[in-house]
Amino acid sequence: MAEIHLKALAHSYSDAPKGPADYAIREMDHVWKQGGAYALLGPSGCGKSTLLNIISGLLSPSDGDVLFDGKRVNDIPPETRNIAQVFQFPVIYDSMTVFDNLAFPLRNMKVPEAKVQAKVLEIAEILELQDMLKNKAKNLTADEKQKVSMGRGLVRDDVSAILFDEPLTVIDPHLKWKLRRKLKQIHEQFNITMVYVTHDQLEASTFADKIAVMYNGQIVQFGTPRELFESPNHTFVGYFIGSPGMNVVEVQRHNGGVTFNGVDIPLDDGLVDFLNQVPGNNLKIGIRPEFVHVSGESVLGAYEADISHLEDLGTYKILTFRLGGETMKARLDEDQEVPSGKAYVSFPKQWLKLYVDEYLVEDTYDE
Amino acid sequence: MNKVENNRAWFLVTPVFLLVAFSAVIPLMTVVNYSVQDIFDQNTAYFVGAEWYREVLNDPRLHDSLLRQFIFSGSVLLIEIPLGIAVALMMPTRGWTASASLILLAIPLLIPWNVIGTIWQVFGRADIGLFGWALNSIGVDYNYASNPMDAWFTVLLMDVWHWTSLVALLCYSGLRAIPEAYYQAARIDRASNWAIFRYIQLPKLKSVLVIGILLRFMDSFMIYTEPFVLTGGGPGNSTTFLSQTLTQMAIGQFDLGPAAAFSLIYFLIVLLVSWLFFTTITHLDKAK
Amino acid sequence: MNYSLKKKLGISAYIFFVLLPIYWLLNMSFKSNAEILGELTFWPKDFTLDNYAVIFSDPTWYMGYVNSMAYVSLNVIITLMVALPAAYAFSRYKFAGDKQLFFWLLTNRMAPPAVFLLPFFQLYSSVGLFDTHLAVALAHCLFNVPLAVWILEGFMSGVPREIDETAYIDGYSFPRFFVKIFLPLIRSGIGVTAFFAFMFSWVELLLARTLTSVEAKPISAIMTRTIGASGIDWGVLAAAGVLTIIPGLLVIWFVRNHVAKGFALGRV
Numbered sequence: 001m002a003e004i005h006l007k008a009l010a011h012s013y014s015d016a017p018k019g020p021a022d023y024a025i026r027e028m029d030h031v032w033k034q035g036g037a038y039a040l041l042g043p044s045g046c047g048k049s050t051l052l053n054i055i056s057g058l059l060s061p062s063d064g065d066v067l068f069d070g071k072r073v074n075d076i077p078p079e080t081r082n083i084a085q086v087f088q089f090p091v092i093y094d095s096m097t098v099f100d101n102l103a104f105p106l107r108n109m110k111v112p113e114a115k116v117q118a119k120v121l122e123i124a125e126i127l128e129l130q131d132m133l134k135n136k137a138k139n140l141t142a143d144e145k146q147k148v149s150m151g152r153g154l155v156r157d158d159v160s161a162i163l164f165d166e167p168l169t170v171i172d173p174h175l176k177w178k179l180r181r182k183l184k185q186i187h188e189q190f191n192i193t194m195v196y197v198t199h200d201q202l203e204a205s206t207f208a209d210k211i212a213v214m215y216n217g218q219i220v221q222f223g224t225p226r227e228l229f230e231s232p233n234h235t236f237v238g239y240f241i242g243s244p245g246m247n248v249v250e251v252q253r254h255n256g257g258v259t260f261n262g263v264d265i266p267l268d269d270g271l272v273d274f275l276n277q278v279p280g281n282n283l284k285i286g287i288r289p290e291f292v293h294v295s296g297e298s299v300l301g302a303y304e305a306d307i308s309h310l311e312d313l314g315t316y317k318i319l320t321f322r323l324g325g326e327t328m329k330a331r332l333d334e335d336q337e338v339p340s341g342k343a344y345v346s347f348p349k350q351w352l353k354l355y356v357d358e359y360l361v362e363d364t365y366d367e
Numbered sequence: 368m369n370k371v372e373n374n375r376a377w378f379l380v381t382p383v384f385l386l387v388a389f390s391a392v393i394p395l396m397t398v399v400n401y402s403v404q405d406i407f408d409q410n411t412a413y414f415v416g417a418e419w420y421r422e423v424l425n426d427p428r429l430h431d432s433l434l435r436q437f438i439f440s441g442s443v444l445l446i447e448i449p450l451g452i453a454v455a456l457m458m459p460t461r462g463w464t465a466s467a468s469l470i471l472l473a474i475p476l477l478i479p480w481n482v483i484g485t486i487w488q489v490f491g492r493a494d495i496g497l498f499g500w501a502l503n504s505i506g507v508d509y510n511y512a513s514n515p516m517d518a519w520f521t522v523l524l525m526d527v528w529h530w531t532s533l534v535a536l537l538c539y540s541g542l543r544a545i546p547e548a549y550y551q552a553a554r555i556d557r558a559s560n561w562a563i564f565r566y567i568q569l570p571k572l573k574s575v576l577v578i579g580i581l582l583r584f585m586d587s588f589m590i591y592t593e594p595f596v597l598t599g600g601g602p603g604n605s606t607t608f609l610s611q612t613l614t615q616m617a618i619g620q621f622d623l624g625p626a627a628a629f630s631l632i633y634f635l636i637v638l639l640v641s642w643l644f645f646t647t648i649t650h651l652d653k654a655k
Numbered sequence: 656m657n658y659s660l661k662k663k664l665g666i667s668a669y670i671f672f673v674l675l676p677i678y679w680l681l682n683m684s685f686k687s688n689a690e691i692l693g694e695l696t697f698w699p700k701d702f703t704l705d706n707y708a709v710i711f712s713d714p715t716w717y718m719g720y721v722n723s724m725a726y727v728s729l730n731v732i733i734t735l736m737v738a739l740p741a742a743y744a745f746s747r748y749k750f751a752g753d754k755q756l757f758f759w760l761l762t763n764r765m766a767p768p769a770v771f772l773l774p775f776f777q778l779y780s781s782v783g784l785f786d787t788h789l790a791v792a793l794a795h796c797l798f799n800v801p802l803a804v805w806i807l808e809g810f811m812s813g814v815p816r817e818i819d820e821t822a823y824i825d826g827y828s829f830p831r832f833f834v835k836i837f838l839p840l841i842r843s844g845i846g847v848t849a850f851f852a853f854m855f856s857w858v859e860l861l862l863a864r865t866l867t868s869v870e871a872k873p874i875s876a877i878m879t880r881t882i883g884a885s886g887i888d889w890g891v892l893a894a895a896g897v898l899t900i901i902p903g904l905l906v907i908w909f910v911r912n913h914v915a916k917g918f919a920l921g922r923v
Contacts, residue, residue: 053551056551056555058551058554077554078551078554078555079554079555079556079557080557083555084555085551085552085555087548087551087552088548089546089548091546091548091549091551091552093566093567093570094570094571095566095569095570096566104556104558104562104566105555105556105557108556108557108558108559108562109557149552152552152556153555370747370748370749371747371748371749372748372749372750373748373749373750374750374751375750376744376747376748376749376750376753377744377750377751379740379741379743379744380740380741380744380745380750380756382736382737382740382741383737383738383740383741383760383800383804384756386733386737386793386796386800387760387763387796387797387800387801389793390763390775390793390794390796390797391763391766391771391797393774393778394771394774394775394778395766395771395774397773397774397777397778398771398774453665454665454666454669456662457662457663457665457666457669458666459663459666466911466912468666468670469907469911469914470904470907470908470911471670471673471674472669472670472673473903473907473914474673474674474677474900474903474904474907475673476854476858476903477854477857477858477900477902477903477904477906477907478858478896478899478900478903479857479858479859479860479874479875479899480858480859480860480875481860481875481876481878482875482878482895482896482899482900485878485892485896486676486677486679486680486896487676489679489680489683489889489892489893490675490676490679490680494692495683495691495692495695495889496679497675497676497679497695498675498676498679500695528672528673528676532673536914539914540914560658585764585765588767589767589768589769591767591768591769591861592860592861609767609769610767610768610769611769613767613769614769614772617769617772617773623773626773630767630769633767634765634766634767637765637766637767638762638765641761641762641765642758
């Protein structure tokens with residue numbers, strides 16, 4: 001059982017990193033609690049696989065420590081770290097049967113054969129592989145192979161965390177949900193910490209209780225799927241999560257709020273006070289398309305916008321409009337009346353987010 | 368891959384067919400023709416049927432060189448295949464050292480075969496060769512020109528030096544095709560180095576090894592130039608292999624009939640053994 | 656001792672073994688005969704280029720190199736020209752007698768050259784090709800073409816059919832598709848095939864010597880000349896040997912980046 005603590009961790013592939021750009025992982029502090037189901041979400045190249053390999057020990061971090069239950073494991077090789085890892089492309093031992101594949105880690109640890117038998121059968125049952133134990137592993141389908149590689153992690157009693165590196169990439173779409181459900185079920189049954197790397201927000205939110213969003217070598221937000229959706233901590237989280245992503249517009253300070261191209265947006269007093277104290281000029285506001293209010297008639301506090309485009313996606317519609325020279329989107333219910341030509345849009349205050357230097361600023365706590 | 372039935376593909380194959388037929392079929396027919404005649408000179412020849420085959424099959428010279436040949440080819444495979452695998456496993460995988468060791472290993476493959484013979488002829492001499500001199504100076508009485516065992520050993524060592532690189536490069540290329548994730552998974556599964564070799568590397572090497580064994584068997588079975596230059600087949604007949612017995616017969620003594628019969632038997636042996644390998648390969652390809 | 660250090664030591668030891676005889680040859684090529692026969696020295700005491708001068712000043716010597724290069728290049732070109740379409744046919748189509756033809760081709764790689772010596776001599780003499788570069792190039796096709804077809808077939812089978820079909824739909828004619836699209840895809844395969852064809856043609860002596868007398872005589876056959884009335888001219892022999900290694904080195908230098916990918920002959 002393990003809690004995984006990344007302490008002041010950073011990693012660079014270059015021997016003498018000069019600036020932050022040389023770092024694949026920028027300095028971070030992060031804790032994965034024992035028994036949690038976590039996802040590590042981010043675009044390709046953001047450093048998520050690097051981070052996973054550091055946790056498993058395949059890579060040794062250039063700075064900082066990896067702690068398992070408070071114990072530093074930097075110098076412990078992967079084979080003695082009590083973790084299992086499932087890779088993007090299923091790794092199976094071609095020349096062995098399914099049974100031998102599952103038994104492989106146990107036999108490497110010199111576990112008595114009777115125990116190997118029992119354990120393999122138990123795990124095969126859970127993974128629904130019991131009928132093919134005698135088959136050669138190389139003739140399996142991709143999802144069966146992936147189950148076998150997962151099974152090799154589960155047979156070991158000492159495994160306290162399983163790391164998944166985009167494990168569903170090569171699986172047929174109709175089998176993906178089945179395998180994901182299996183993962184979930186195993187998680188509940190075994191009380192194992194699971195970290196699941198993916199670039200697919202749907203996969204992340206169906207699997208994980210908490211998602212860490214990675215961008216440019218940093219974890220920019222760690223929260224439940226709902227938190228990521230409702231109050232993205234960073235403009236990137238806004239873009240990346242949700243479909244379509246958050247509307248983010250660059251703004252300037254203005255009396256009692258902010259403005260862009262003549263569109264004035266009032267803000268709460270607390271935020272205005274805060275804005276007056278910070279020096280930075282990189283200001284943005286963001287609002288999710290779901291929360292943009294659209295109406296055919298002029299209402300108080302609404303802005304007049306030009307409709308440029310409407311997409312009907314069956315259960316909902318995406319309205320694209322232009323306001324003050326910026327293109328924005330709104331997501332409407334399928335039965336909502338859509339005005340033509342001009343529309344009046346408003347941004348409910350509780351959903352309008354302010355970002356200073358790309359990070360969220362909230363009224364409730366002054367930093 | 369599903370192939371399409373299309374007999375027009377013969378147009379693409381015709382050039383190869385004609386070229387190889389010109390170089391293979393006509394000479395082969397000539398050999399068959401010789402093998403059933405007794406030839407005195409250009410204009411006098413008698414049909415003798417299977418006479419030469421009977422004679423050759425009972426010829427102790429053939430038996431001896433055939434036996435020597437099998438022992439030699441067997442030893443070659445037994446040494447070069449494991450050694451080649453070991454060298455491939457030890458080769459660096461990246462950086463300039465990888466390119467450098469690749470190029471250095473390939474050198475023996477690109478030296479004309481008689482030069483190989485010459486190099487070892489010099490290298491093994493006790494008076495002017497480093498190898499012979501070194502052996503003698505540490506007290507080993509080594510002289511490949513007079514001692515049959517020494518000669519045989521030198522020819523074998525020369526072949527190992529010459530050809531192990533081929534096996535090594537084949538295996539190296541096979542090993543490079545294994546994705547990194549296999550090694551990572553194996554580490555996490557706590558596989559020992561031996562288990563990694565046995566269950567990851569060796570299975571992936573299977574098809575290149577069949578190619579390596581096939582090439583090494585064929586070429587070692589046909590070896591001629593290197594031992595001819597090194598020892599001239601001696602001392603005695605200790606390093607006289609099949610090819611050499613054959614050339615002696617055909618060119619040295621102009622026994623065309625028996626030489627031709629001998630050639631065909633020789634060819635058939637190579638063919639039979641190679642066919643076994645060939646079926647193994649196609650089986651492997653199908654299993655994929 | 657740790658595993659990777661052991662590996663480094665092992666490979667270094669093997670490369671040392673490979674280089675040792677070559678070092679000795681090189682060492683000898685810079686010595687005078689008197690020094691070679693006089694005492695064993697690890698480094699030339701009187702460094703001399705005389706042995707090389709002998710070779711470069713005598714046309715019968717250096718023309719040997721030219722001859723070898725000529726028939727080897729000719730062989731590589733012929734081999735690739737005929738083997739490429741044939742390998743394509745084998746990798747893409749089923750046709751009457753395909754399996755038999757493929758196996759028959761391979762059997763020629765297995766034919767001991769010694770078997771063919773005399774008939775080859777007679778055949779090439781009767782068609783007037785004796786002592787030409789073309790004769791040797793054609794004779795070497797006997798073992799190089801089957802191997803080339805076999806290697807290329809492996810690489811081509813790795814290219815998905817869909818690429819051919821897409822090209823036809825896009826209106827490519829077969830020759831244009833083959834040259835513009837297909838060949839670039841199997842570049843490393845062609846490189847490795849050319850390497851193998853070069854290698855087996857460059858190193859072969861038996862056929863090359865039998866099919867030539869003066870005009871097209873290969874360098875390796877000329878080397879026997881160093882055995883004269885006064886014994887063997889060791890220095891010149893060593894220098895000539897060193898010179899035969901150089902073309903091979905150049906070739907391996909050019910294909911070194913394809914070797915890792917291509918040497919498995921498209922079959923992994």
